[in-house]
Amino acid sequence: MTEHINLFLEIVLGVLALAAVGGFVRLLRGPSLPDRVVAFDLLATVGVGISAVYAMAYNQPVFLDVAVVLALISFVGTVAFARYIEERLKG
Amino acid sequence: MNLVKQLLTLILAGGGSLFVLLAAIGLLRMPDLFTRMHPSSKAATLGTVLILIGIAIHFENGAIAVRAVLICLFLFLTAPVAAHIIARAGFLSGVPLAEETVIDELSDRYDLETHCLSCPPAEAEEE
Numbered sequence: 001m002t003e004h005i006n007l008f009l010e011i012v013l014g015v016l017a018l019a020a021v022g023g024f025v026r027l028l029r030g031p032s033l034p035d036r037v038v039a040f041d042l043l044a045t046v047g048v049g050i051s052a053v054y055a056m057a058y059n060q061p062v063f064l065d066v067a068v069v070l071a072l073i074s075f076v077g078t079v080a081f082a083r084y085i086e087e088r089l090k091g
Numbered sequence: 092m093n094l095v096k097q098l099l100t101l102i103l104a105g106g107g108s109l110f111v112l113l114a115a116i117g118l119l120r121m122p123d124l125f126t127r128m129h130p131s132s133k134a135a136t137l138g139t140v141l142i143l144i145g146i147a148i149h150f151e152n153g154a155i156a157v158r159a160v161l162i163c164l165f166l167f168l169t170a171p172v173a174a175h176i177i178a179r180a181g182f183l184s185g186v187p188l189a190e191e192t193v194i195d196e197l198s199d200r201y202d203l204e205t206h207c208l209s210c211p212p213a214e215a216e217e218e
Contacts, residue, residue: 019108052143089184
C-alpha cells in the first residue's frame with residue numbers, strides 16, 4: 001500500500017513539473033513584461049505545490065517551511081514588478 | 092479509518108495537481124494578458140490549497156496543519172491583490188487586448204497624471 005502511495009505521489013510531482021514547464025514556456029514567449037510577471041507568479045505557486053507534495057511523498061515536513069517562504073517572497077516580487085512597470089511610464 | 096485518510100489525501104493531492112496543470116495550460120492558450128490572469132490567479136491558487144489541505148490531513152500533526160492553513164490564508168489574501176496590481180500596471184502600460192474583446196470601458200478614461208477616472212461620457216450624464 002505504501003509503495004502505491006509513493007508511486008502516486010511521484011506521478012503528482014510529474015504533473016506539477018509539467019505545469020512548471022508550461023509556465024516557463026510563457027515566461028520565455030510572453031510578448032510583454034506583465035505577461036512574464038504573471039508566468040513568474042504561476043511558477044512560484046507551482047513551487048509551493050511541489051515543495052508541499054515533496055514533503056508528503058518523502059515524509060519530510062521541513063519542506064513546508066520552504067513553501068511558506070516561497071509564498072511570502074513571490075507576492076513581494078510581483079508587487080515590486082508592478083510598481084516598476086507603472087513608474088517606468090512616468091519616465 | 093487509515094484507508095479513508097490515505098484515499099482522501101491522494102484524491103486531494105491528485106485533484107490539486109490537475110488544477111495546477113489546468114492553470115498552466117490556460118496560461119499557454121489564452122489570447123491576451125487579462126484572460127491569462129484568470130487561470131494563473133484562480134485555478135493555481137485552488138490547486139495549491141487542495142494540496143495543502145491534503146498535507147494537513149496526511150501528517151495529522153497540529154504544527155504542520157497550522158502551517159498549511161497559514162499558507163492557504165496567505166495565498167487567498169495575496170493572489171487577488173497581485174493579479175489586480177499586475178492587471179492595472181499592464182493596462183496602464185498599454186498591453187493590447189485580444190481581438191475578440193467586445194468592450195473596453197476604461198479606454199481613454201484614466202488620467203495617468205492624477206491617477207483618477209474621468210467622468211462618464213457626456214450623453215450618459217444628461218439622461
